[in-house]
Amino acid sequence: xxxxxxxxxxxxxxxxxxxxxxxxxxxxxxxxxxxxxxxxxxxxxxxxxxxxxxxxxxxxxxxxxxxxxxxxxxxxxxxxxxxxxxxxxxxxxxxxxxxxxxxxxxxxxxxxxxxxxxxxxxxxxxxxxxxxxxxxxxxxxxxxxxxxxxxxxxxxxxxxxxxxxxxxxxxxxxxxxxxxxxxxxxxxxxxxxxxxxxxxxxxxxxxxxxxxxxxxxxxxxxxxxxxxxxxxxxxxxxxxxxxxxxxxxxxxxxxxxxxxxxxxxxxxxxxxxxxxxxxxxxxxxxxxxxxxxxxxxxxxxxxxxxxxxxxxxxxxxxxxxxxxxxxxxxxxxxxxxxxxxxxxxxxxxxxxxxxxxxxxxxxxxxxxxxxxxxxxxxxxxxxxxxxxxxxxxxxxxxxxxxxxxxxxxxxxxxxxxx
Amino acid sequence: xxxxxxxxxxxxxxxxxxxxxxxxxxxxxxxxxxxxxxxxxxxxxxxxxxxxxxxxxxxxxxxxxxxxxxxxxxxxxxxxxxxxxxxxxxxxxxxxxxxxxxxxxxxxxxxxxxxxxxxxxxxxxxxxxxxxxxxxxxxxxxxxxxxxxxxxxxxxxxxxxxxxxxxxxxxxxxxxxxxxxxxxxxxxxxxxxxxxxxxxxxxxxxxxxxxxxxxxxxxxxxxxxxxxxxxxxxxxxxxxxxxxxxxxxxxxxxxxxxxxxxxxxxxxxxxxxxxxxxxxxxxxxxxxxxxxxxxxxxxxxxxxxxxxxxxxxxxxxxxxxxxxxxxxxxxxxxxxxxxxxxxxxxxxxxxxxxxxxxxxxxxxxxxxxxxxxxxxxxxxxxxxxxxxxxxx
Numbered sequence: 001x002x003x004x005x006x007x008x009x010x011x012x013x014x015x016x017x018x019x020x021x022x023x024x025x026x027x028x029x030x031x032x033x034x035x036x037x038x039x040x041x042x043x044x045x046x047x048x049x050x051x052x053x054x055x056x057x058x059x060x061x062x063x064x065x066x067x068x069x070x071x072x073x074x075x076x077x078x079x080x081x082x083x084x085x086x087x088x089x090x091x092x093x094x095x096x097x098x099x100x101x102x103x104x105x106x107x108x109x110x111x112x113x114x115x116x117x118x119x120x121x122x123x124x125x126x127x128x129x130x131x132x133x134x135x136x137x138x139x140x141x142x143x144x145x146x147x148x149x150x151x152x153x154x155x156x157x158x159x160x161x162x163x164x165x166x167x168x169x170x171x172x173x174x175x176x177x178x179x180x181x182x183x184x185x186x187x188x189x190x191x192x193x194x195x196x197x198x199x200x201x202x203x204x205x206x207x208x209x210x211x212x213x214x215x216x217x218x219x220x221x222x223x224x225x226x227x228x229x230x231x232x233x234x235x236x237x238x239x240x241x242x243x244x245x246x247x248x249x250x251x252x253x254x255x256x257x258x259x260x261x262x263x264x265x266x267x268x269x270x271x272x273x274x275x276x277x278x279x280x281x282x283x284x285x286x287x288x289x290x291x292x293x294x295x296x297x298x299x300x301x302x303x304x305x306x307x308x309x310x311x312x313x314x315x316x317x318x319x320x321x322x323x324x325x326x327x328x329x330x331x332x333x334x335x336x337x338x339x340x341x342x343x344x345x346x347x348x349x350x351x352x353x354x355x356x357x358x359x360x361x362x363x364x365x366x367x368x369x370x371x372x373x374x375x376x377x378x379x380x381x382x383x384x385x386x387x388x389x390x391x392x393x394x395x396x397x398x399x400x401x402x403x404x405x406x407x408x409x410x411x412x413x414x415x416x417x418x
Numbered sequence: 419x420x421x422x423x424x425x426x427x428x429x430x431x432x433x434x435x436x437x438x439x440x441x442x443x444x445x446x447x448x449x450x451x452x453x454x455x456x457x458x459x460x461x462x463x464x465x466x467x468x469x470x471x472x473x474x475x476x477x478x479x480x481x482x483x484x485x486x487x488x489x490x491x492x493x494x495x496x497x498x499x500x501x502x503x504x505x506x507x508x509x510x511x512x513x514x515x516x517x518x519x520x521x522x523x524x525x526x527x528x529x530x531x532x533x534x535x536x537x538x539x540x541x542x543x544x545x546x547x548x549x550x551x552x553x554x555x556x557x558x559x560x561x562x563x564x565x566x567x568x569x570x571x572x573x574x575x576x577x578x579x580x581x582x583x584x585x586x587x588x589x590x591x592x593x594x595x596x597x598x599x600x601x602x603x604x605x606x607x608x609x610x611x612x613x614x615x616x617x618x619x620x621x622x623x624x625x626x627x628x629x630x631x632x633x634x635x636x637x638x639x640x641x642x643x644x645x646x647x648x649x650x651x652x653x654x655x656x657x658x659x660x661x662x663x664x665x666x667x668x669x670x671x672x673x674x675x676x677x678x679x680x681x682x683x684x685x686x687x688x689x690x691x692x693x694x695x696x697x698x699x700x701x702x703x704x705x706x707x708x709x710x711x712x713x714x715x716x717x718x719x720x721x722x723x724x725x726x727x728x729x730x731x732x733x734x735x736x737x738x739x740x741x742x743x744x745x746x747x748x749x750x751x752x753x754x755x756x757x758x759x760x761x762x763x764x765x766x767x768x769x770x771x772x773x774x775x776x777x778x779x780x781x782x783x784x785x786x787x788x789x790x791x792x793x794x795x796x797x798x799x800x801x802x803x804x805x806x807x808x809x810x
Contacts, residue, residue, distance in 0.1 A: 018567045030773065053500065151584075151591075192784070196788055198785045201526070201585055202731070202780065204779045206784065209728060209732075209773060209776065210773075210777035210781070213471075213770050213773025213776070214769070214774055216768075216770040217774055221474040238723065285515070341589055345586075350588065384597040384598070384600050385597075385601070388593070388594050388598070391591070392590070394586065394590050395587050395590050395591070397575070398582040398586050398587060399582040399587075400581070404466050
């Protein structure tokens with residue numbers, strides 16, 4: 001048995017060897033670049049503040065040492081890829097290396113100053129939340145082979161309904177209405193994609209345009225005239241989880257958040273278990289990979305797709321409410337400003353897996369938070385480049401340079417029952 | 419090499435459903451698909467739009483709103499000028515998406531290509547001083563063409579070489595283009611002097627696209643904003659038509675769209691065709707951007723593309739990916755936009771209603787079975803399938 005296992009690990013497909021080589025070379029370039037640009041010219045220490053106030057739990061590191069370490073990690077991964085190949089963990093390896101690089105970069109930007117790490121991580125989780133909801137919605141739909149480009153529109157309608165119903169009735173009803181609104185949008189997508197077999201990408205684009213037009217129109221016609229009675233839901237307070245919120249650093253970052261963050265973790269857990277450990281999940285994935293085979297086995301392909309797409313829409317709608325009920329406290333036109341597309345990117349970067357999607361959303365959230373911090377530090381580094389990072393990473397991922405992401409086999413294809 | 423045999427043989431009627439290419443870019447379709455369905459789609463969208471007016475402003479608001487919409491779009495020279503002015507970039511961007519559709523590529527990135535093209539055109543427009551307009555205008559438009567071409571070349575190359583789906587890469591490149599615009603507009607030498615917000619220097623007057631309706635015998639004809647870009651857009655529609663249907667290249671593009679495997683087997687280079695189509699598509703969108711910056715705005719600022727690149731998808735669908743159809747569809751959308759502004763001013767209905775109507779038009783066009791079901795139109799069934807999912 002071991003011989004067979006060894007043979008399968010040793011013999012790698014030529015394409016895999018080629019992309020591993022490309023990755024290796026890119027890592028080596030990054031290693032040289034990191035050393036040359038960050039490590040050589042940096043002096044002084046950076047103080048990462050881990051506690052609430054300065055002086056409490058400070059972590060002082062040499063900026064130069066951190067940059068050198070980051071360069072070494074890149075170099076090590078480059079060597080690994082060139083010789084053996086990291087294989088299926090290449091995305092994880094990349095994420096870790098980029099995480100260390102982010103620290104090194106922070107050390108470089110804030111050399112000689114202090115930086116509240118807790119504040120930054122807290123900001124990352126907050127920025128990641130709507131992205132993660134969007135990505136999870138995408139996973140839900142694409143696992144049954146319905147492409148969901150309309151995440152953005154579902155987030156936006158969720159945000160709108162959350163604000164309106166949250167103001168008229170109350171926050172709990174607001175949350176329910178947001179999920180429902182996302183579900184209705186998704187039902188529209190499902191009917192177009194499944195029943196009328198409209199091209200799914202076009203259907204998704206339509207959902208986005210329609211949602212933008214609808215919410216902007218209603219906002220201009222109704223909300224603006226009387227925002228006190230329609231558009232002032234207030235923000236949901238953070239809930240301190242007993243005991244857990246007392247953990248240093250992590251407690252503040254993970255367990256003093258509002259209900260959206262907890263819901264996000266719950267949905268990730270439920271989806272991971274549901275998709276990979278239950279009969280429902282097996283059926284859903286079968287529909288996504290080979291609908292005809294699933295149909296032959298007696299699985300109702302259409303019903304499975306409808307249910308998953310609508311559930312996915314409800315997740316996105318709930319995530320949309322984060323914008324109004326979770327952070328801003330009022331609806332503005334086009335307030336999601338492309339977060340749904342970053343969610344789509346996170347879904348791809350996370351390889352169509354709930355945990356992967358969450359991890360990718362956290363990485364993108366970190367980039368967002370980092371950009372805010374850099375603007376405050378006034379380091380002279382243009383924040384636009386960090387805002388581009390999620391999109392660049394996604395292009396690199398779909399181009400197959402970093403662990404080719406494979407979508408469900410039937411993704412995007414309508415099913416015609418014979 | 420002017421006449422080429424058709425890509426797909428004549429389908430026997432009423433048997434196999436036509437391929438997705440037939441669906442989005444049909445050759446011989448009966449008048450029902452070509453005229454009746456789009457007309458009914460527009461009508462249905464206006465009816466549903468009226469429902470939204472009833473919900474927000476009441477029954478009495480429909481007639482004044484739509485009357486203002488119509489008069490703002492068609493009544494009087496200034497309305498017509500505005501309609502065609504709005505239609506100009508829509509024609510070019512719609513052609514960009516339609517060209518991609520013909521080759522089986524979904525260029526969702528016209529917005530980003532417009533952004534880069536418009537920006538490069540502006541830079542060319544203010545950098546050269548003292549050039550005669552006869553040289554400067556073509557130069558600046560060409561710069562927009564090249565900028566957009568570059569932004570279309572990247573996803574084309576990625577698609578051809580690595581199989582990365584152009585829908586994902588163009589969406590991502592859109593956002594990269596927006597962020598790049600924010601960054602570049604703040605660079606010294608580009609940013610307008612004395613400004614702290616991201617906005618470019620104004621284009622030299624020698625690069626501004628001249629207005630073409632000044633000769634009209636009426637009061638205030640000089641104020642009519644329709645510029646020479648409209649004629650350029652019409653010319654480009656003719657060029658795209660010629661390229662697609664009268665040249666070997668066009669034949670290869672359509673062959674690759676119809677069946678890449680067969681095209682490859684027939685000795686065509688699928689890689690070259692994909693890269694070329696995406697580059698040309700990006701270039702057309704880039705010209706649309708240049709048209710906006712050189713013809714209307716006179717400078718570049720964040721978001722100057724105003725979602726025209728997304729409307730372009732609707733236009734290509736509505737115009738059945740045919741250059742002539744795209745021109746007509748663009749004029750219709752131009753009329754909706756220009757009329758929408760008048761509607762916003764003269765009635766209580768906001769211009770965002772137009773966005774809803776446009777989305778509804780795409781829904782009805784993309785789901786012809788829906789329109790058939792509502793109006794009981796008979797005729798060849800079509801499927802809405804157009805792209806082939808993420809995997810290649």
